[in-house]
Amino acid sequence: MASNRPAPEAPYVPNDPDFGGYDEQTWEEWNPTEESVRPVRGRHRVHKKGGGGLARSSTVLGVGVIAAVGAGGIATAQDGKPPVSISLPDLGAVADSLPEAKSLPGVGALISDDSAGSPADAVTAAAPLTAAGVSSADAEQGTTDAGEALRARIMRQAENQQHQADDAVRTAAEEAAVKKAAEEATAQQKAAEQKAEAKAAAKKKKEEEARKAKAEAERLAKLAKSFAIPTSSYTLTSHFGDAGSMWSSGHHTGLDFAAPTGTPLKAVHTGTVKEAGWAGAYGYRTVLELEDGTEIWYCHQSSMNVSAGQKVSTGDVIGRVGATGNVTGPHLHMEVHTSGGANIDPLAWLQGKGLNP
Template sequence: MASNRPAPRAVYVPNDDDFGSYDEEPFEEWNPTEESIRPVRGRHRVHKKSGGGLARSSTVLGVGVIAAVGAGGIATAQGGKPPVSISMPDLGTVTDSLPEAKSLPGVGSLISDDDTSDTTTAAAASAPLTAAGVSTADAEQGTTDAGEALRARIMQQAENQQDQADAAVQTAAEDAAVKKAADEAAAQQKAAEKEAEAKAAAKKKKEEEARKAKAEAERLAKLAKSYAIPTSSYTLTSHFGDAGSMWSSGHHTGLDFAAPTGTPLKAVHTGTVKEAGWAGAYGYRTVLELEDGTEIWYCHQSSLNVSAGQKVTTGEVIGRVGATGNVTGPHLHLEVHTPDGTGIDPLGWLQGKGLNP
């Protein structure tokens, strides 16, 4: 740092009595002059402008303070620290209370009006106020100005926030896709399980039906051993319910087994002969009552082999095929009546006993 040249010391002039006494000459006050002081060069040189050099110095001081405050704000924005409140004095009041720069000893000569100083001042004013808060990355990117560095960092922060928002949207979309795929997989799994349950239920139902059918077949097979078809060498010609004028009721009331005259007629099941004799349009008829009260009618017989009150067993011969009564040819007219006297289909009844005429 440049400094002023030290002021010359007063010269001592001895007289004739320099070892005993001397004449004292009065000292003069030394005031620095433009010739006795080396001009100050460099950044500390103060330049004169209209309005007073000290006022300009005060302005420079104020700008420096503002730049420092700005740098502190940048550092706050960068570091995340809370801002510090700074109280600034009124620079105008401070300036008015200071003396003129020209009145200060040794300062007036430092103030110059040359053009070179103005150029230097302008260059200094156009330079960045401070480099506070400028990182190495900012210097490498060319954003060494504090304001530009702040702008760049704000832009970078905005880009980071946008990237985070985009990432959040993408993550939400991916989560939604994963959830949708999971829901679809769950629905497919549920549908598959439901289908498997339906198949299992159908299989179980089929197996149950097969079991029941088998049990029924076994029951009928066992039952069939105790029942018998009423005749042999026959042909079924008329069925229960057939309509025709040849029947007095307008429809057929039994099942006809056409067979040659004299073909044996057998008891379909163990029972008791309730009637055996002539029955008008039925010709010779035998009524066999079973243990449960069901009646079996054998009609149009050519001959009778049993009498009323007789006990018979399954397959025992009770008469023979004939053509007596209201007939068109030899056959067995078989009727089945429930205990209450209602006539039912003989074919269905025989099938219910395990027989298939």
């Protein structure tokens, strides 16, 4: 700690009568300077008030008093010497560079000030050092310890982070649920569209089939007008492909219309008589060749009304039912041969022409 230089002592004069018979000697005058009078630092500080007055530091004030008293005593010890004025340095610059004592926790209460501020300043000044890190929010929650306040803030931060993590998980779950619902809705819509398309396709197919059937019926109806069943008052007794020993090939090669002898036989379609005469096991036979080369055989006739090379039209009578040739009774044995010579089912051929014998 810096201290003031002591004032010089008066020399010892033993013969001056005024001082017990000692001789008078000259005193050295001492004037305090900035170097000799230094501000006291450390435990106390100088506080500058308003216009630059001295602080109420007891140490600085004491130093000034001691200096003044010392200087005055020395001055009055010499006869005829006027009092010496004392000039003290301005300690305001030093005071301005020092922190406010009241701002230090637990220290402000040690310094009394008549011009003290608000009660809040007093509470802050009197606060213990352990409350240095306590914020106003912590104080409102009843926390007065800095460590406890720090722990509480860490816990709050951890809780906030946990809340954020929970919110993120919840948001992700909600987004996943929305995405899944959208995918399911899309799949359902696609399935519904496919079902509707399949239904529309089936309806279209059905309508197309109905249209084709109608067209075929119209075609057959029109065609039927140009074709005719070869006889009337008949009964179908044997069909194409029936097996039996009565046929030399082992199976029936035509369609039999059993009818009374003399029943008229008609031309099934417009054509030309290719043959008309006896044909052995077939008896009297007439072969009618159509425009496409198909041959219609009329067998077992009792009589024939046409001759080879003759043109006939649909429904013209070409002969009569009989029992000539290899037969067991009167009937028409009808065979159908294609232009290539193949023997086909007469019943299917007639149905293909719109006829149902």
